[in-house]
Amino acid sequence: MPLKKMNSEEFKRLTTLLECQSPVGFEAAMTHGFLAQEFASFAPAEWAKYTFKGNAGIIFDTKPHDKEALSIMLVGHADKIRLQVRSIGKDGKIWVDSDGFLPLTLIGHKVVLYSQDPQNGRYRPLKGGTIEAIGAIHFADPKLRSGDRGIKANQLYLELQMYGKNPQKDLEKLGIAPGDPILLQRPISRGFSKDTFTGPYLDNGLGCFVTMEVARLMAKDQKYKNLRLIFAFAPFEEIGRFGSRIMAHKIEPDILMAIDVTHDYKAAPGVGEQRFPETTIGGGVALETGSITSPFLNSLLRKIAAKEKLPLQIQSCGRDTGTDAMGPVFASIDAAAVSLGIPLRNMHTISEVGHTGDVMATIKLIELFLDYLEKGENGKPLSRAALADNHIRLNATNSSSLNN
Numbered sequence: 554m555p556l557k558k559m560n561s562e563e564f565k566r567l568t569t570l571l572e573c574q575s576p577v578g579f580e581a582a583m584t585h586g587f588l589a590q591e592f593a594s595f596a597p598a599e600w601a602k603y604t605f606k607g608n609a610g611i612i613f614d615t616k617p618h619d620k621e622a623l624s625i626m627l628v629g630h631a632d633k634i635r636l637q638v639r640s641i642g643k644d645g646k647i648w649v650d651s652d653g654f655l656p657l658t659l660i661g662h663k664v665v666l667y668s669q670d671p672q673n674g675r676y677r678p679l680k681g682g683t684i685e686a687i688g689a690i691h692f693a694d695p696k697l698r699s700g701d702r703g704i705k706a707n708q709l710y711l712e713l714q715m716y717g718k719n720p721q722k723d724l725e726k727l728g729i730a731p732g733d734p735i736l737l738q739r740p741i742s743r744g745f746s747k748d749t750f751t752g753p754y755l756d757n758g759l760g761c762f763v764t765m766e767v768a769r770l771m772a773k774d775q776k777y778k779n780l781r782l783i784f785a786f787a788p789f790e791e792i793g794r795f796g797s798r799i800m801a802h803k804i805e806p807d808i809l810m811a812i813d814v815t816h817d818y819k820a821a822p823g824v825g826e827q828r829f830p831e832t833t834i835g836g837g838v839a840l841e842t843g844s845i846t847s848p849f850l851n852s853l854l855r856k857i858a859a860k861e862k863l864p865l866q867i868q869s870c871g872r873d874t875g876t877d878a879m880g881p882v883f884a885s886i887d888a889a890a891v892s893l894g895i896p897l898r899n900m901h902t903i904s905e906v907g908h909t910g911d912v913m914a915t916i917k918l919i920e921l922f923l924d925y926l927e928k929g930e931n932g933k934p935l936s937r938a939a940l941a942d943n944h945i946r947l948n949a950t951n952s953s954s955l956n957n
C-alpha cells in the first residue's frame with residue numbers, strides 16, 4: 554500500500570497543532586487550549602476529560618465508567634524542548650539555558666520570549682530576538698574560525714538589541730526573569746521534496762496529531778464496543794518522561810502505546826559506523842523492539858502491517874525506549890507497552906524534517922491495530938487474560954535450517 558496523502562485540511566490542522574506555544578512546563582497552550590477545543594468539536598458527550606493539578610497534561614477517555622473493557626492508552630507528548638532565561642547581563646545580554654538543543658544549532662535563529670507583564674502579571678510574547686554566542690567573526694578566536702572549537706552551552710544568549718545606560722535594568726523593568734520560556738520562531742512549511750514538511754518541534758507535535766486524529770476517527774465511526782480508548786497528551790517528556798508515568802498511574806491501562814518521533818538514521822550524518830537500522834522518512838512508521846516493549850503486541854503489529862501491506866520499519870532499542878512507552882514501568886503499573894516512532898531528520902533543531910505519508914501511515918496502523926483488538930481472532934476480542942497468558946515462548950518452536 555503506497556503512503557496515503559495528507560489533505561490540505563489535515564495539513565492545516567497539523568500546522569496549527571505544531572505551532573502551539575507549549576514549552577516544557579507550559580503545555581497548556583496545546584492541551585487546554587487547542588486540543589480541548591478540538592475534542593469538544595468532535596467527541597461524543599459520554600467521553601470524559603481529565604486534567605491535572607501538577608501539570609498541564611490532558612486525557613480524554615471514551616468509556617470513563619467501564620473498568621471491565623480492555624483499555625488502550627495512546628500517548629503523545631505535548632511539551633517542546635526547553636529553552637529559558639538563565640540571567641540578565643549588565644550589557645543587556647539575556648543568558649539562556651537549554652535542555653535538549655545542541656548549542657551550535659541555535660545560533661542566529663529568531664525566537665520569542667514569554668515573560669510576565671509587571672503591570673498585570675500576564676505572560677506576553679516579546680519578539681525580535683535572536684540566539685547568539687560569538688557575535689562577529691572579527692572577535693572569534695582562530696579555533697572557532699577553523700571549526701576546531703565549538704560553542705559551549707553557557708555561551709548562548711538572547712540578543713534583544715538593548716542598548717543605553719542600563720540595559721539590564723531596562724530588561725528587568727519589562728518583567729523578564731530567570732525561567733521565562735523561549736520558543737524558536739519559524740513557521741511549519743512544506744518542504745521542497747514531495748510530501749515533506751519542515752520546521753521546529755515536530756518532536757512531538759506529530760505524536761499529538763496522530764493521537765488526536767485517531768480520536769477523531771473513533772468519534773466519527775464509534776465502532777468499538779469492546780475497547781476503552783484513552784487519548785493522552787503528556788507534559789514533561791523532554792525532561793525525563795515525568796508526565797506519562799503520572800497518567801499511567803491514574804488510568805492503569807492494559808496497553809500503552811507511545812507515539813513519538815525517531816531518527817532517519819539513513820540520512821543522519823556521521824553515524825554509519827554505529828550500525829543503526831536504516832530507517833528513513835517516507836518509509837512508514839518505525840516500531841521499537843526491545844527494552845520493555847511487548848514482543849506479543851509487536852508481532853501482532855508486524856502481522857497486521859504485513860497483511861495490509863502497510864509500510865513498517867523496525868528499530869531496536871536497548872534498555873530504554875527513550876519514549877513515554879516507559880511510563881507504566883516508571884509508575885509500577887502492569888501494562889503491555891508499544892513504542893511507535895515517526896522518522897525525522899535533524900531532530901531537536903529548527904529545521905526538523907518529516908513526511909506526511911509517515912504520519913498518515915501511523916494513524917492507519919493504529920486504526921488497524923484497534924480493529925484487531927476489538928474483533929480479535931475467531932470473533933473473540935483480545936482480553937486482558939490473553940495479554941497475560943500469550944507471552945511468546947521461544948521453546949515452542951521448530952528448528953529451521955537452510956542446510957537441509
Ligand SMILES: [Zn+2]
Binds near residue numbers: 634756791901
Ligand atoms: Zn525530543
